[in-house]
Amino acid sequence: MNWFFKDQTIPQPALGVGRHKDAGRLTILVQDDIGGLEVKRRTDGEWNRVGPTPDAYNINVGDTIQVWSNDEYESVEHRVVVNSERERFSIPFFLNPSHYTWIEPLEELVNEKKPAKYKAYNWECFSIIGRTVISRSAMMKTFKFIISRLETNQFFVFPYYVFFKCTCHVI
């Protein structure tokens, strides 16, 4: 679960999750009625709001499907803009490959006219390296944030997952 706290001290508009693409296969996302999820339109590069649509899930194609499909499907770039008046919650379910999976364009979708656009990579190596490289400065920011919350007694439920997400996304 992602928790986007309201903070009127941050200049608006502020990003709760910076621009990124999900690396796995699919992401099934529920967002509450606040909204804030935006996707980048390929045709003109503009950011577009997605929902919120009551009782609907957002399904994002991740990088893995883009690679498997040799670019037939595209992993969409997205971000979350926070609302300074109201906190927001979202629940993403990441359908990721198993750790032993090698990811490369499917044979059926590779031919002379359309050669493979990606080299094979192993999911476990990719995700471990990704986390260590991306997280280093983000980790410090997250620690500082947690300490500031503790100091001001604003610390409520801060599950490991929220911590993990912050370290992955705050770059």
Ligand SMILES: O=C(O)CCC(=O)C(=O)O
């Ligand atoms: O909170 C959202 O709407 C999206 C969050 C997201 O992009 C993610 O967790 O990867």
Ligand SMILES: [Fe+2]
């Ligand atoms: Fe995402």
